[in-house]
Amino acid sequence: MLPTRSRLSVLVFLLPPLLLYGAAVLFPILQSLFLSFFSWNGISDMEFIGLANYLRMFTGDDVFWRSFFNALGYLAICLILQLGGALFVASLLTSLRRGAELIKTLYLLPAVISTVAIAFLFVRIYSIDPVGLLNQLLHWIGLGDLERAWLSDVNTVLAAVSAPEGWRFTGLYMLIIYAALLAVPKELEEAAILDGASRWQLFTKIRFPFIRPVWITTVIMATTYGLRGFDIPYLMTNGGPGQSSELLTTYMYKTAFTSTDFGYASTISVFIVIECLVAVGLILVMLKRKADA
Amino acid sequence: MTAQAAPVTRTISALPSSSPPYRSRRRPSLYRTLSKTLIILIVIVQVYPLAWLFITSLRTEHDFATGDPFALPAALTLDNYARAFQTGNLGLNILNSFIVTMGANVLIVILGMMAAYAIQVLGFRLSHLVRGLFLIGIIVPVQIALVPLFIDYSTVNLLDTYQSMIIPLAGFSLPMSVYLFSSFFEYIPRETYEAASLDGAGPYRIFGLITLPLSVNTVVTVVLVNSIFIWNDFIFANTFVLSEELKTIPLGLQNYIGAMGKVDWTATFAAVCVTITPLLLVFLVLNKAMIQGLESGATKG
Numbered sequence: 001m002l003p004t005r006s007r008l009s010v011l012v013f014l015l016p017p018l019l020l021y022g023a024a025v026l027f028p029i030l031q032s033l034f035l036s037f038f039s040w041n042g043i044s045d046m047e048f049i050g051l052a053n054y055l056r057m058f059t060g061d062d063v064f065w066r067s068f069f070n071a072l073g074y075l076a077i078c079l080i081l082q083l084g085g086a087l088f089v090a091s092l093l094t095s096l097r098r099g100a101e102l103i104k105t106l107y108l109l110p111a112v113i114s115t116v117a118i119a120f121l122f123v124r125i126y127s128i129d130p131v132g133l134l135n136q137l138l139h140w141i142g143l144g145d146l147e148r149a150w151l152s153d154v155n156t157v158l159a160a161v162s163a164p165e166g167w168r169f170t171g172l173y174m175l176i177i178y179a180a181l182l183a184v185p186k187e188l189e190e191a192a193i194l195d196g197a198s199r200w201q202l203f204t205k206i207r208f209p210f211i212r213p214v215w216i217t218t219v220i221m222a223t224t225y226g227l228r229g230f231d232i233p234y235l236m237t238n239g240g241p242g243q244s245s246e247l248l249t250t251y252m253y254k255t256a257f258t259s260t261d262f263g264y265a266s267t268i269s270v271f272i273v274i275e276c277l278v279a280v281g282l283i284l285v286m287l288k289r290k291a292d293a
Numbered sequence: 294m295t296a297q298a299a300p301v302t303r304t305i306s307a308l309p310s311s312s313p314p315y316r317s318r319r320r321p322s323l324y325r326t327l328s329k330t331l332i333i334l335i336v337i338v339q340v341y342p343l344a345w346l347f348i349t350s351l352r353t354e355h356d357f358a359t360g361d362p363f364a365l366p367a368a369l370t371l372d373n374y375a376r377a378f379q380t381g382n383l384g385l386n387i388l389n390s391f392i393v394t395m396g397a398n399v400l401i402v403i404l405g406m407m408a409a410y411a412i413q414v415l416g417f418r419l420s421h422l423v424r425g426l427f428l429i430g431i432i433v434p435v436q437i438a439l440v441p442l443f444i445d446y447s448t449v450n451l452l453d454t455y456q457s458m459i460i461p462l463a464g465f466s467l468p469m470s471v472y473l474f475s476s477f478f479e480y481i482p483r484e485t486y487e488a489a490s491l492d493g494a495g496p497y498r499i500f501g502l503i504t505l506p507l508s509v510n511t512v513v514t515v516v517l518v519n520s521i522f523i524w525n526d527f528i529f530a531n532t533f534v535l536s537e538e539l540k541t542i543p544l545g546l547q548n549y550i551g552a553m554g555k556v557d558w559t560a561t562f563a564a565v566c567v568t569i570t571p572l573l574l575v576f577l578v579l580n581k582a583m584i585q586g587l588e589s590g591a592t593k594g
Contacts, residue, residue, distance in 0.1 A: 009496040010417045017408035017467060018423070020400060024464020025430045028441035035440065042444070089335055092328040103332060105580045106340050108587075112576045113343070114525035116543040117565040121346050124558065130358050133345065137363075171339070172587060179588040199324065220432075228434030231527045235547075249436050256440045257532065269437045276432055 029273065035266035042260050053267040064268070066243045067251040074162045074233070074247055075226040081166025082222050086173035091203065093174075094181050104178070108171035115168075115231035122164045123236055126150035151237055154244040161233040161245045169225065173218050180214035181207060216287045223279050227272065248272055350374070350562040357559050373563035377549075380560060382537065383567055386545030390524055391571075393458050393541055397523045398516050400463040405470030405515060406508060410500055412471070413478040414486065424475075427468040435465050439532050446533060457533035458541070462526055466519045473518075473589070477511040478504065514586035517579060524572050542568045 036053055040046040057064050089107070093100055110118070125133045128149045135147040150160040184207050192206050208215070230249040233239065239246035239254070248268060256265035349357060350373055352366040377383065408427075412420045438461050446452045451460075481504065489499050527543040534540060540548075546568060549561040576583060 006496070010411050010415050013407045013411035013415065013496075013500070014417075014423070017404035017471070018426075020404055020460065021427070021430065021464055021467050024438060024442070024461045025433070025467075026426065028438040028445075029429070029433065031441035031444075032437055085335075089332065092332050095325055095328045096332065101581075103336055104584055105577070106336050108580070108584065109340060109343060109573075109576075112521055112525075112572050113569050114543045114546070115527050116546045117346075117569055120546070120549075120561055120565055121342055124349075124362075124562075125342060131362060133342070133362050136361065167339070167342075175584055176588055224432055224434070228436060230436060235527075249434065252436060253439070256443075262440050262444065265440050269440065273433050273437055276434060280432055 032266040032269045032273075035263055036270045038263045039261075040263045042262055046263075049263070053264050056264065057267055057271065063243055063246065063251060064248075067239075067246045067248045070158055070243075070245065071227065071229075071247040071249070073158050074165075074229055075223065077159060077162035078166045078169075078226040078229065079219075079222055081163065082170045082173050082226075083218060085166070085170045086177050086218070089170075089174050090178035090181055091207075093178055100178075104171075104175055107174055110168045111172050113168075116235060118164050118168060119232050119235035122160075122232075123151065126160055152241055154241055157237060157241065157245045161236050162229075164232050164236075165226070165229050169222070173222060176214060176218050177211065180211040184210045212287070216283065219283050219287065220280055223283060224276055227276050227279060248275075346562055347566055349559060350566045352559055354557075354559050373559040374567070376557065376560040377564035377567060380557070381545050381548050381564060382540070383545065383564060385538065386540055386542045387568065387571060389455075389539055390541040392455055393462070393526075393530075394520055394523045396455060396459040397463040397466065398519060400459065401466050401470045401519055402512050402515055404463070405467055406474050406505070406512075408467070408471045409474030409478055410504055413475040414481075414499075414504065415496060427471050430465055430468040435461065435528060438465075439528070443532060452533055453535050453539060455539065458526065458529050461529050462523045466522065470515045470519065473515050474508065474511055477508060481507060513582060514589065517583045518586045520575075521572070521583075 037048060037050060038046045039049045039053070093103060096103070126135075126149070128135055128147065131139075131147075134150065138144060138146050148156065150156045188206055188210070189202060192202050197205065228249060229247060230253065233245050233247055234250050234253065237245045239250045249272065252265050252268040252272065255261050255268060345362070348366060349362075351369045351371070353368060353370050353372070356367050408423075411417070412423055442457075442461055443452070446457050451457050485503060486499060489503060494502065525543060526541070530541045530544050534544065546561070546564060549564055550556050
């Protein structure tokens with residue numbers, strides 16, 4: 001603490017940031033919680049209905065549950081592509097003696113491109129007429145039977161809208177994990193190799209435990225980003241066909257701005273926030289406990 | 294747009310030859326060769342879609358509708374770019390994105406630095422609580438703010454303004470900025486402040502004369518990391534902005550989807566290429582700083 005600070009100076013520095021943060025983030029969270037107990041279409045008077053919105057969400061709304069499970073599927077695909085892919089590529093990259101900088105840059109390229117551009121791009125990649133990249137590739141490697149309109153097939157559409165999100169950010173997580181892997185002390189690795197450790201043992205016994213704190217951070221980042229996924233499914237399919245690629249976020253958005261049911265949309269928002277907090281809590285408990293064991 | 298194609302061709306030609314096995318001092322192991330091949334394959338998968346985007350933007354419409362998507366274009370044309378500029382307001386969209394990104398960044402940098410200064414340097418009793426409050430903003434999804442802000446904006450007439458985008462974008466990026474600045478402020482030795490205090494400098498002078506000038510590098514990091522997310526924001530712009538004059542790049546691109554779902558794809562791809570160029574150029578020029586920023590953003594935040 002500065003010896004000459006005064007209560008006033010703390011307030012002068014703290015108040016402006018808290019005002020912006022409060023107005024944009026904290027207050028809206030409370031407002032959503034408040035609105036979730038009302039029925040309101042934005043025009044007529046607000047009507048207090050207690051827990052009716054929550055009751056409707058948990059017991060009477062199939063679309064909600066459908067969106068919830070879709071969102072979990074979306075999250076799973078994103079996590080596998082982003083974290084699995086990132087860990088794999090980062091490990092491979094440590095064995096490279098040159099060119100790592102260039103590969104990092106290229107690998108990160110998709111992360112700087114807007115979701116609208118990515119949505120356009122993948123609509124064409126999945127397309128069947130004219131034949132897109134994916135279908136053409138399947139045709140060439142003799143899997144022509146699998147050719148299909150990936151975005152209108154109810155069985156593939158969820159995976160098809162999740163993959164671009166995974167593709168987009170895998171580079172970001174790869175960077176972080178690669179930086180952590182480079183920080184593993186060389187003496188530790190060399191000692192393990194002298195003791196006859198295999199590459200797999202080297203990874204599971206030395207490297208991974210060493211990068212665990214960073215791994216926890218990346219898992220949390222990827223999970224919270226996965227749970228807020230919205231742009232790409234919204235732009236590519238708008239949740240369709242039917243509800244087969246509807247996520248909680250897109251469902252909330254449509255409830256709010258297409259059906260103008262602000263009360264119920266806020267209830268879904270509250271659920272999404274709680275879901276994120278629970279997810280982060282679970283990750284911390286699970287990964288921390290393993291670390292102690 | 295050559296900036297986009299150049300690195301792609303460079304990897305393909307440069308990577309395999311960059312470290313020929315016979316030149317390395319150690320014996321090339323099977324593992325090393327295998328992982329090198331895998332990396333090259335993965336990088337191609339990662340980058341090819343972007344290269345394809347660029348190539349397609351140079352194809353003729355007929356070629357695009359009938360040809361093999363992997364084939365090189367039969368003829369190169371810039372017509373798509375001409376049509377792209379006719380259909381939309383690309384220049385205006387880019388300008389708007391620029392205004393929003395600048396506005397949000399100014400707020401994030403100044404306010405983030407102030408909050409970090411109060412928490413880390415001045416210190417106060419409830420500073421842990423404030424730190425915790427900022428953590429909420431990193432965890433909760435941005436969608437939570439859409440409905441409340443929409444309602445609040447319509448009561449104070451902020452809908453359809455630059456501010457309507459800048460406020461939530463800055464608000465949700467502020468926590469990361471606060472954490473980056475506070476972890477940097479930790480490294481400034483206490484003695485510096487104590488010496489300045491003994492010389493009679495108050496908290497404001499210390500902020501202006503010591504903390505601020507030392508933070509330039511962190512400012513660059515904060516701006517680079519946040520600009521990616523702000524420049525590409527779709528959801529806030531899509532919710533709060535309606536008029537053509539205020540549309541940012543992501544919204545402008547949507548104009549290319551025709552009224553009846555008929556899309557002029559080659560022109561759209563040309564427009565996409567134009568709009569991703571500014572950030573891509575910044576990224577390719579400053580990629581060392583950006584990569585370092587993203588790494589520290591995760592490990593310190």
